[in-house]
Amino acid sequence: MSIVTKKATISDVAELAGVSIKTVSRVLNHEPRVLPATRDRVQAAMETLRYRPNSSARRLASNRTFLLGLVYHANSGYITRIQNGVLEACHAEHYDLLIHPSATGCSDLPEEISQMISQPKVDGLILTPPVIHMTEVMDVVARLDAPYVAIARASVEEDPWSVGTNDRQACRDMTHHLVDLGHRRIAFVRGNPGHLAMGNRFLGFRDALAEAGLEERTAWTPTGDNSFESGERIGNALLALDPPPTAIFCANDHMAAGVMTAAHRRGVSIPGQLSVVGFDDIPMAGRVWPPLTTIRQPLGQMARLAAQLLIRRLRGQDPGDEERVISSQPVLRESTGPAPRD
Amino acid sequence: MSIVTKKATISDVAELAGVSIKTVSRVLNHEPRVLPATRDRVQAAMETLRYRPNSSARRLASNRTFLLGLVYHANSGYITRIQNGVLEACHAEHYDLLIHPSATGCSDLPEEISQMISQPKVDGLILTPPVIHMTEVMDVVARLDAPYVAIARASVEEDPWSVGTNDRQACRDMTHHLVDLGHRRIAFVRGNPGHLAMGNRFLGFRDALAEAGLEERTAWTPTGDNSFESGERIGNALLALDPPPTAIFCANDHMAAGVMTAAHRRGVSIPGQLSVVGFDDIPMAGRVWPPLTTIRQPLGQMARLAAQLLIRRLRGQDPGDEERVISSQPVLRESTGPAPRD
DNA sequence: GGCCCGCGTGACAACGTTGTCAACGTGGCC
DNA sequence: GGCCACGTTGACAACGTTGTCACGCGGGCC
Structure with missing residues (x-):
């Protein structure tokens, strides 16, 4: 032997x-x-x-790479869950994953993507926000006819090669929940304007406001940039209003955490005087004080589905009729409560 | 044209x-x-x-893959920073990165690593905790003579192909800081026992305790498993002691967040009645209430250096005499303050 | 019974690089 | 002047797979 x-x-x-x-x-x-x-x-x-x-020989002979490329923004914060979901699907199909973060202001992203595809380094791309909203990037992808699947693009209907969640409906439901708790002065901190899923979240909020017969005030729908810092700044401004809102719904958890910090600093008790709601259910959400009521975005599932779709696409198959909108679910924790009596 | x-x-x-x-x-x-x-x-x-x-042709002809493999535990939470650091170095050297998460209880990790190396799918491996502490894994790596670099292994001196940080010294300094603030009843929540860097952190705490002439009590040095939940459980137990500690130093930020939640639930004010300290400076640390005093572990830099070392190794070069211990720095925020008067 | 078709298989040439080795020219040295 | 060493270059065969095409064989159809 x-x-x-x-x-x-x-x-x-x-x-x-x-x-x-x-x-x-x-x-x-x-x-x-x-x-x-x-x-x-x-x-x-x-x-x-x-x-x-031998994967190298297969690659050369078949002109494929058996690699998917994950393109994301370097400090998106969500990437871990997305990545894990993609990897699950890759593993099952014997693909591997090449990850490609884009730094802020990295103007060469289109060029880099172009090289990934034409070199070829990857067979297809999984695109995440905010990259999918950069027109130069999408232009290159279209020009090269690169196989891709987009995660959390605005509307799944328009692009069969995308997966998303029901942002609008989920925010509508959550807003109704706040109304049911007795809140009438509800603020909404909007997210990055370029990010279309964020827009849908705001639309859901407005739907519910209209349905509840509540007036929408410009001062109560400020716009942040998805960051903790913008949440803190806007939280301060909202709490300085007279009268202040009794509930603040933020388009993502990072901004909600910022609002909570602003409240703590001003001695405003949560949820006694102020209810706070976020969106995403990032790992931190359940670990701040008080634990944050939010909406769980099923990023892992979405990513897994995206990878599966991409592999279908690479095989020349149809998108299939599987549901490509995965529901986000409310997660009621301790940052929300009945509206205070005036 | x-x-x-x-x-x-x-x-x-x-x-x-x-x-x-x-x-x-x-x-x-x-x-x-x-x-x-x-x-x-x-x-x-x-x-x-x-x-x-054409990378596929190069791979076949040269019998290299121009890929590094990053092996990590699926829900380590630190992976984003490590990954970004590695990618920086990879990019500069025209390498790409293949990521390989290991799920808990995935007994096939050694087999999978073996295949990555011998297929070959990657040229070398970057190993992170807790994977570097799994003997089956390290056995396979040794048997295949696979080129690797380890991040945050116990001691950098023993293995020239590893990078680390000064856990012990940093914890010693931070403990002295607590003593200077007047704390005498200081607890230390130890991390996962299998994780050797965690052991070093505890040793630094003991160093300082001895230097300050303070007694070390078993009840005040409980052991967690690095998770938020274990921190919350242990925080509860510590605060139920009579007298309770006036400061709790946790071997990582997740456990510190758990301790803070336990304190909030019991109505213990931070830092008025209790000071809390963590280790790592995860993104969440500055965004909880109150912002957590901690020690910033330079994971990004460590990872970048690890990738550079690995590439040196792949080229058959020496490790070089560059410093492979990157200092962790204290980050003083608002979760620490003077000890309460009895 | 001849024809055609489809199934299972094999021979051979790609795929686009790198490794090996030999060839060539030039300059220094004895 | 002949020889050797060296720096520069090229011809050619790898590398281990997949794609193309052709072949033989059996069965159904007229």
């Missing part, structure tokens, strides 16, 4: 199984025209020799 | 530059024996044709 076994190659397998190299290749690639008996013999031989296909 | 230009290949460049394919290859790989004039001509030709080397 040999201690050092040289790496088995496809022709070793072919020889042992008594077939040609090509037939082994067919088995490897699950091609249909192979006799079951032959297939078994080949598979047994692969097992015996512990054969693993 | 052609709209659709077929992808330029190395022989196109060779033809245009009037040299052989091999010479172009030499220029591409920065081999020394090329006349400057020739080099310039080739580079000009590459520029003209917008030539990009």
Whole structure:
């Protein structure tokens, strides 16, 4: 028995199984025209020799890379969950993942993407906000006819190669929940204007406001930039109003955390004097004080589905009729409560 | 002028530059024996044709992958910063990154790593805690003689292919800071026992305690598992003691956040009645209430250095004499203050 | 019975680079 | 002047797979 076994190659397998190299290749690639008996013999031989296909050779010969590219903004904060979801799907389909963060103000992103596709370094791209809202990027993708799937683009209806969530409906429901708790002075901190899913969240808020017969005031719908800092700044401004809102709904959790910090600094008690709501359910949401009521965006599921869709696309299949909108669910914690009596 | 230009290949460049394919290859790989004039001509030709080397062909011919593998635990929470640091270094050296999360209880990690190396899918591995503390994993790595660099292994001295931080010294300093604030009843929440860097943090705490002439009590040095939940549980237990500690130093920020939540629930004011300190400076640390005093672990820098080291290793070079211990720095925020008078 | 078609298989040429080795020219040294 | 060493270059064969096409064989159809 040999201690050092040289790496088995496809022709070793072919020889042992008594077939040609090509037939082994067919088995490897699950091609249909192979006799079951032959297939078994080949598979047994692969097992015996512990054969693993050489990915570099496959890449060169097939002109594919078996890699998906994940393009995201370097400090998005959500990336871990997305990445994990994508990896699950990749693993199941024997793809690997190449990750490509884009730094802020990195003007060469289109060029870099162009190279990833045409080099080729990846077979397809998974695009996340805010990258999907950068027109230069989407132009390049379209020009190269690069296979992609977008996560959390504005509307899933317009682009069959995208997955999203029901931002609008979820925010409408949550707003009604606040109304039911007795709140009448409800503020909404809007997110980054370029980010279309954020726009949908605001629309859901307005839907509910209109349905509840509440007036929408400009002073109560300020716009942040999705950051904690903007939340803190805007929270301060809102709480300085007279009368101040009794509930502040933020388009994401980071801004909600900022609002909570502003409230704490001003000695405003949560939820006694002020209810705060976020969106996303980032890991931090349940770990701040008080635990934040929010809406859980199923990023992991969305990402997994996105990767599956992309692989379908790479195989030349249809998007399929699977639901591409995955519901976000309310998570009621302790940052919300009945409206204070005036 | 052609709209659709077929992808330029190395022989196109060779033809245009009037040299052989091999010479172009030499220029591409920065081999020394090329006349400057020739080099310039080739580079000009590459520029003209917008030539990009085909990574699949390079991989096959050179038996390298130009990929580094990042192995980490799926819900480590620190991964984003590490990943970004690694990517910076990769980008500079024209490497790409393959990420490989390991789920809890995934017993096949050794097998998967073995395949990554021998397939080959990656040229080398960057290993992070807790993976570096799994003996089965490290056995496989050693057996395959796989090039790797470890991040935050126990001691950098023992393994030249590792980077770390000064956990012990930083914790010693922070403990002295608490003593200077007048604290005498200081608890320390220890981290996951298998995680050696966590052990060093505790040692630093003990150093300072001894230096300050304070007694170490078993009841005040409980052990958690690095999670928020364990921090909350242990915080509750510590605050139920009589007398309770006036300061709680946690081996990481997640547990510190748990302790803060326990304190809030019991109506214990921070920092009025209790000072809380963490370690890591995760993004959340500055965004909880009150903002957490902690120690910033330079994960990004460590990761960048790790990737650079790995690439050196892949080139057959020495580790070099660059400092492989990057200092963690105290970050004084609002969760710490003078000890309450009894 | 001849024809055609489809299934299972194999021979052979790609794929675009890098590694090996040999060839060439130039200059220094005996 | 002949020889060797060295710096520069090229011809050619790898690298391990997949794509293309052709082949043989059996069965159904007229």
